[in-house]
Amino acid sequence: MFTKVLVSEDMDDINKGVYTLLSELGIKEIHQVQYCDDAYLKIKKAVLDAAPYQLLITDLYFKTDHREQRFLSGEDLAKALKEVYPALKIIIYSVEDKIQKVRTLINTYGIDAYVCKSRRGLKELIKAIEAVSKNQTYLSPEVETALSKKTDLEISDYDIELLKQLSLGYSKDEISEIFKKNSITPSSVSSIEKRQNKLFIQFKANNAINLVAIVKDLGLI
Amino acid sequence: MFTKVLVSEDMDDINKGVYTLLSELGIKEIHQVQYCDDAYLKIKKAVLDAAPYQLLITDLYFKTDHREQRFLSGEDLAKALKEVYPALKIIIYSVEDKIQKVRTLINTYGIDAYVCKSRRGLKELIKAIEAVSKNQTYLSPEVETALSKKTDLEISDYDIELLKQLSLGYSKDEISEIFKKNSITPSSVSSIEKRQNKLFIQFKANNAINLVAIVKDLGLI
DNA sequence: TTTTATAATACGGATGTCCGTAAGGAATTG
DNA sequence: CAATTCCTTACGGACATCCGTATTATAAAA
Numbered sequence: 049m050f051t052k053v054l055v056s057e058d059m060d061d062i063n064k065g066v067y068t069l070l071s072e073l074g075i076k077e078i079h080q081v082q083y084c085d086d087a088y089l090k091i092k093k094a095v096l097d098a099a100p101y102q103l104l105i106t107d108l109y110f111k112t113d114h115r116e117q118r119f120l121s122g123e124d125l126a127k128a129l130k131e132v133y134p135a136l137k138i139i140i141y142s143v144e145d146k147i148q149k150v151r152t153l154i155n156t157y158g159i160d161a162y163v164c165k166s167r168r169g170l171k172e173l174i175k176a177i178e179a180v181s182k183n184q185t186y187l188s189p190e191v192e193t194a195l196s197k198k199t200d201l202e203i204s205d206y207d208i209e210l211l212k213q214l215s216l217g218y219s220k221d222e223i224s225e226i227f228k229k230n231s232i233t234p235s236s237v238s239s240i241e242k243r244q245n246k247l248f249i250q251f252k253a254n255n256a257i258n259l260v261a262i263v264k265d266l267g268l269i
Numbered sequence: 270m271f272t273k274v275l276v277s278e279d280m281d282d283i284n285k286g287v288y289t290l291l292s293e294l295g296i297k298e299i300h301q302v303q304y305c306d307d308a309y310l311k312i313k314k315a316v317l318d319a320a321p322y323q324l325l326i327t328d329l330y331f332k333t334d335h336r337e338q339r340f341l342s343g344e345d346l347a348k349a350l351k352e353v354y355p356a357l358k359i360i361i362y363s364v365e366d367k368i369q370k371v372r373t374l375i376n377t378y379g380i381d382a383y384v385c386k387s388r389r390g391l392k393e394l395i396k397a398i399e400a401v402s403k404n405q406t407y408l409s410p411e412v413e414t415a416l417s418k419k420t421d422l423e424i425s426d427y428d429i430e431l432l433k434q435l436s437l438g439y440s441k442d443e444i445s446e447i448f449k450k451n452s453i454t455p456s457s458v459s460s461i462e463k464r465q466n467k468l469f470i471q472f473k474a475n476n477a478i479n480l481v482a483i484v485k486d487l488g489l490i
Numbered sequence: 491t492t493t494t495a496t497a498a499t500a501c502g503g504a505t506g507t508c509c510g511t512a513a514g515g516a517a518t519t520g
Numbered sequence: 521c522a523a524t525t526c527c528t529t530a531c532g533g534a535c536a537t538c539c540g541t542a543t544t545a546t547a548a549a550a
Binding site for chain 2: 062
């Protein structure tokens, strides 16, 4: 079992709940931060001090306030940490239950567990901690389809960028120009439309308006 | 100060935090529920027993699970309660910080305070409780512009319905037909476009795609 | 290098959107 | 009652989108 754990969560009340839980599990060193940047610095320092954290439990979304932050979300934080310290286990503990987001976190960034905050959230968190300590990954029931589902729909960065530009209200011509300026390829109007048509099919959308509405609900943009 | 308070919040960890806070404020009777329906029943019963609650603190969003619920959100609950028991004070305690939603809750349903969950959420909650006990309304800083802002943009039910149909991917012709079937007036394509143009201006949208993206972000649909 | 496959671009036509103007109705006011 | 105002509806032109097909470019295989 883990002996040194960091909890990154902006809301003080939730933070307290998780802290209590970890104490009950017999974990000796439990530290808490309310900002992603603090989490990164603490983890970095602990490594330099030869006493690294074994586990990070972090929320996904952090309210922004006056403090300027390098990492704006648990996603940014997890991505950066897994690149530098791949040995560090990371559990995401968030209310978010969008499958696509979970899929990215697991497949692309390599996080170890994803637990949805809910009525039984703390109990799920226990399961996750136990699984991760055995080098397993864990997904709480709400999102466990994220991996099982074979339809790894392969939404590329290009698709996301296209959807963003659409949602900002740019026409196909304008998006084509923007892509050319930013050296994003393919950039022709025709290719953009072709890619959009694929998205129509994938998301069962009737038109561009519908498409943007759907991917907004999915949390892709 | 209040002596009998009900807390309605699905997440157990947060619920615990609020409970502790109320205890520290010296409130004697504090009860907790994790479902809106339970809140409604408890409040109703307390009235029948001639020992009514004076204050309800409720979250806005509740995760749905196997239990069938009459009230799906704190909004539904607050609306129903204010109709039947207008004397009951209601504080909404939610992460949601969409101005338009707060505005509706205050102006239409008559809730007494709105506190955004955040790093300082519990401290704001104290202020809200004190204000409400003096028959004042309270809004935490994140949303206090909801009332001061004169631009009560007057988004009508018609507008919301139109935006919904757009987001579902229907063409103007189809929406016109739908409106005619449902006796929603005006229903001509021309009028629908005219109304849409107003929305373009209000939300500074470039086209329908952009418009739907914006109102989705605002939480209007 | 040539052949083949794959991806990117160009183009055209049917349809939909955007936006201005104008005509017809209903309610308000003098 | 007529006049005015406000709202709904109708129509048309410029433009954008959607979607099919055809052509060109790029990369991989023979």
